[in-house]
Every structure is written in structure tokens, then in C-alpha cells.
Amino acid sequence: MTLMETSTTFHTRLVEEYSAHNYHPLPVVVAHAEGAWVTDVEGRRYLDCLAGYSALNFGHRHPDLVAAAHRQLERVTLTSRAFGNDQLGPFCAELSGLLGKQMVLPMNTGAEAVESGIKVARKWGYEVKGVAADRARIIVAAEGFHGRTTTIVGFSTDPDARGGFGPFTPGFDVVPYGDLTALREAVTPDTVAVLVEPIQGEAGVVVPPAGYLAGVRELCDTHRVLFVADEVQAGLGRTGHLLATRAAGSGDTDADVYLLGKALGGGILPLSAVVADADVLGVLRPGQHGSTFGGNPLACAVGRAVIRLLEDGEVLERARELGGHLHDRLACLVGHGVRAVRGVGLWAGVDVDPRIGDGRAVSEALAARGVLVKDTHGATIRISPPLVVTREELDLAVDALADTVKR
Numbered sequence: 001m002t003l004m005e006t007s008t009t010f011h012t013r014l015v016e017e018y019s020a021h022n023y024h025p026l027p028v029v030v031a032h033a034e035g036a037w038v039t040d041v042e043g044r045r046y047l048d049c050l051a052g053y054s055a056l057n058f059g060h061r062h063p064d065l066v067a068a069a070h071r072q073l074e075r076v077t078l079t080s081r082a083f084g085n086d087q088l089g090p091f092c093a094e095l096s097g098l099l100g101k102q103m104v105l106p107m108n109t110g111a112e113a114v115e116s117g118i119k120v121a122r123k124w125g126y127e128v129k130g131v132a133a134d135r136a137r138i139i140v141a142a143e144g145f146h147g148r149t150t151t152i153v154g155f156s157t158d159p160d161a162r163g164g165f166g167p168f169t170p171g172f173d174v175v176p177y178g179d180l181t182a183l184r185e186a187v188t189p190d191t192v193a194v195l196v197e198p199i200q201g202e203a204g205v206v207v208p209p210a211g212y213l214a215g216v217r218e219l220c221d222t223h224r225v226l227f228v229a230d231e232v233q234a235g236l237g238r239t240g241h242l243l244a245t246r247a248a249g250s251g252d253t254d255a256d257v258y259l260l261g262k263a264l265g266g267g268i269l270p271l272s273a274v275v276a277d278a279d280v281l282g283v284l285r286p287g288q289h290g291s292t293f294g295g296n297p298l299a300c301a302v303g304r305a306v307i308r309l310l311e312d313g314e315v316l317e318r319a320r321e322l323g324g325h326l327h328d329r330l331a332c333l334v335g336h337g338v339r340a341v342r343g344v345g346l347w348a349g350v351d352v353d354p355r356i357g358d359g360r361a362v363s364e365a366l367a368a369r370g371v372l373v374k375d376t377h378g379a380t381i382r383i384s385p386p387l388v389v390t391r392e393e394l395d396l397a398v399d400a401l402a403d404t405v406k407r
Contacts, residue, residue, distance in 0.1 A: 006031075006041045026367050026374070033060035036389045038372070046372045049385040049397050053201070053374075054233045054347075056267035058309060059388035065266035068305035069298065077298040081290060087300035094307045095273060099243070099258060103281040105274040106295035106303075110232035110261030111147025113272035116289065117195070117259050118151065120274060121226050122171075123283045125192030129224055136192045138228075141177035145202030146195070146230050158202075178208040180215040187219065193226040193257075194219070198244035201233040204380040205342050205349030213248040220256070226280065229255035232272070236263040237387050240320030240345035242310060247344075256280060266306045271299040319345045319387045322394060326383070329398040337405025339379075347384050354379040356405050369400040 005011075011029040028046065032039040036059055039045050051057060058065060072087070079085045092104040105120070107113050118138060125136040140146075142157045153161045154168025162168070173191075175182040177200060194216055200206040220227040234244035235258070241247035245255050257280060261272035270293075274281065293299070309315055323345035330341045330348055340351040352362050359375025366373055366381075373381045385394065 006043075008040065008042055011041060026363060026372070028367055028372065035059045035061075036386045036393055044370070046367065046370050047385070047389075047393055047397055049371055049373045049383050049389075051384050051386045052267055053262065054236075054238050054384055055262040055265065057237050057263035057387050058266055058306070058315070059386035060267065062266065062309075062388070064309060065268055065302055065305050068301050069266075069268050072298045072301035075297070078293065078296045080292050081295060085295075085297040085300070087297040087304065088295045091295070091300035091303050091307075094304055095260075096275060098307055098310065099275050101258070101275045102277045103275070105281055105284070105289070106300070107272045107274070107291055108270040108293050108299070109147070110230075110259070110272050111149050111152060112291065112294075113232065113259040113261050113274055114146045114152060114195075114230060115149055116274045117228050117230075117257055118193075119289060120257065120276070120281060120283060121193035121195075121228060123288075124226060124280055125190075127283050128279065129192060131190050131192060135190045137171050137173055137188065137190045138193045138195055139173045139175060139183060139186050139191060140194075141196045141200070142174050143177055143203040143206070144197055144200055144230075146197075146232075177203075177206065178212050180212060180219070183216065184219055187223050187225065191223065191225050193228050195228040195230060197230045197234060198248060199234045199239065199344060199347070201347075201382070202376060204351070204376050205347055205382055207342055207344060208248075213245055213253045217253050217255075226257055227255040228257040228259065230259045232259055232261040234347075235260050236306070236310060237315050237319050238263070238345055238347050238384065240316055240323050242316060244344070264303055264306055265299060266302045268302050269299055271303050273303075315387055322346055322387075322389065322391060325391055326394050326398070329395065330383075330401075333398070333402055333405065336402070338401075343383075346387055346389070348382065349376070350381050350383060350401070352379045352381065352405055362401075362404060365404045366400055369404065371397045371400045373397075 008029045029041045030038045031041045038048050095104050122136040125131040140155045146152045151169040155172035156162045173186045175186050229245040257276040265271035337353050342349045358379050359381045363375050375381050
């Protein structure tokens, strides 16, 4: 590399000039990463406490996942769904087995999984529930985040996400998150699904009231409506559980449809999935839905390695244990530059005293101290380190935060 290519300013200017300005990243240009640590182009090391918004649950370049990718790269990477491949069937069988469901629809990004889930729910409503053509409605929660396609931003309550992108797809009813009374009042005979995050990530790691998800399940059963859980960020270990939906309350709440992404691809490549029983996913027939890269052998090989990491429960137990330590440490900051802390497992939303600065300013100050987090709304930052983080590394991060917010 030339001296110029090892300059943060050089790379920042290139992105500013040649890339669309749809992101406002921190001024850190990563050149190398391993485990919970990244190194920038100038040789500075940072503890990654964002983990690609949970796409890197298993850390950067986990050896088992890299090995799986390498093995598959030497064989075949893409066939399209015009032909079969020897990774697709095993991946679908293993993922459905892990979740205790019957079928998998593999896609690429989290937003694709959400869009696919919406299509499936509507088709189920027409063919199974018997809703009249073009009348299906889906209930969603205010402040939720499910991606940035035009359909999804159409039911977003974030003005930055939806402003200037209309007209929007009809058929969605928005209710306050955590409000079972509002949800109950929104259900009509044309309602085919309730789509919610078990924990709202982009909103600031908002945990619903006790009993909310169980109440969603009960309402869906009463009115013959699909419970669709968007676990793209919350699922696959982030909360210390395989699925945040099932971990809520008594632990026996189950959605009809799970939407997975991010960590499913091991931080190596995009891989998402819609997971449900055959009476739901079975409504799709050839030609009605598809993706050239969905279910490609390279992604499926990595996804199978991710499933193996989750099967014995060791990763989940570790995330629960370390998550308890993280939240104990963060709780001590409340009243000392921090106003509130929310979250479960290795996932926290931290509301900083706005007199200290907004979330962006705090994130920049932490980066200067060698810790990477990201702001969400206002004076809130989110903390979501890789699940391979150590207790000592968590202490380093919280100590840096305490030093940043002290007055």
C-alpha cells in the first residue's frame, strides 16, 4: 500500500466523492479485523462494540466460519435456483431443525426476509384464512425497524426513513409498541399478520413490557392471524437465547414465522431466511417468489457452520453470563452521565445525559478512546459487542464510556 492508501483522510475523501451519501459513518477506516478487535488503515486498534449491528455475533473472521467459506470457495459458489446444489437442502433441514419449524425460504438480506415474510403472510391470508382479494392487512409497531425498501419504509414512523420516497404500499396498520390494547383494537377480519421485533433495535434496544409477546401470541391465536417475529437483529444469540421471542416471559412464546438475517451469514456474506411450518410457507409455488443468490451454496455452507456454533448452546450461555456482567456495569453509570440503560444479553441501549452531548458526539469520543459503538436516536448509543468478547474487554468498554460521560 502507498502512504496515501494508509490515510484515513484519503479513504474518507474517496467515499465522499464516489459513494452515495446514504451513510454518515464514524471517521474510522478498518483494514483488518479479528475476534472483537479491528485495526484501521493507520494501525490504530479498536474494540468493536457494534459487531455490524449483530451481523458479527461470532466475531470477525471466526475460524470455523472462514474455513467453511474457504472449503466452499474451492468447489462451487453459485448455481442460481435453476439447479440444485449440495448445500441448500442440508442448510434448510438444519435451520428448520434448529428452530423446530418445518420449512425455510432462503434469501440474502434482512430486508429481503421481511419483504418475503410480508408476501407469504398475504398469500396465506388469501389462500388459507380466506381474506378477500387485495384486502389483506398487516399490523406493525411504531418506532420499529425492518429495513429500507419502499414497502418497509412506507409503514415506518421514522421521518428520515420515509420522507421523499412515497407513494407507499397500502395494507399496514401502525400501533404503539408494547400496547396490547391498541393491537387488539386494530385487528379486523382482514388482518393476516402481526409483524414485530421482539426487541426494537434501531429504536434504542427497547424491551417490551412483560407479557407483551405472549399477549401478541394469544391475540393471533384468537383471531387466526400469523405472528411474524423479525429476529434479524435480536436472533441467533444476541440476547443470550437462540430467539428473543421464545425467551420472553415464561419462555414458551412461539411465533408462526421467524425472519432471520445478519448473524446467519457469519459476518462473511449476506444470508437471510424466512422460517415457518409447511402450512404457511407451503403457499408459495414455482414462479411466485425467487432470488438468484438466495440459497447459493457459498452462503449455505457458511450458514451451516453458524448453525453448528449455535447447536450446543455454549455461545448462548456465554452471552447470557457476560450480558449480565455488562448490564451490571452499565447500571452503575445511571446518574453519572447516563440517564437509562435497556437491553438483554450482550445488547444495550444507553441514554446519555444530553447535556454531555448527543449520541454521535459520544460515539466519536469513544472511538478516540479505542471503542466503537454507534448512535441511534438523539442521545442514545447502542452497545452490541461480538459474543466472543471477554469480560475484561467489556470492562474496558464500560470504563471508556464512564470516562467519556463523566462531568
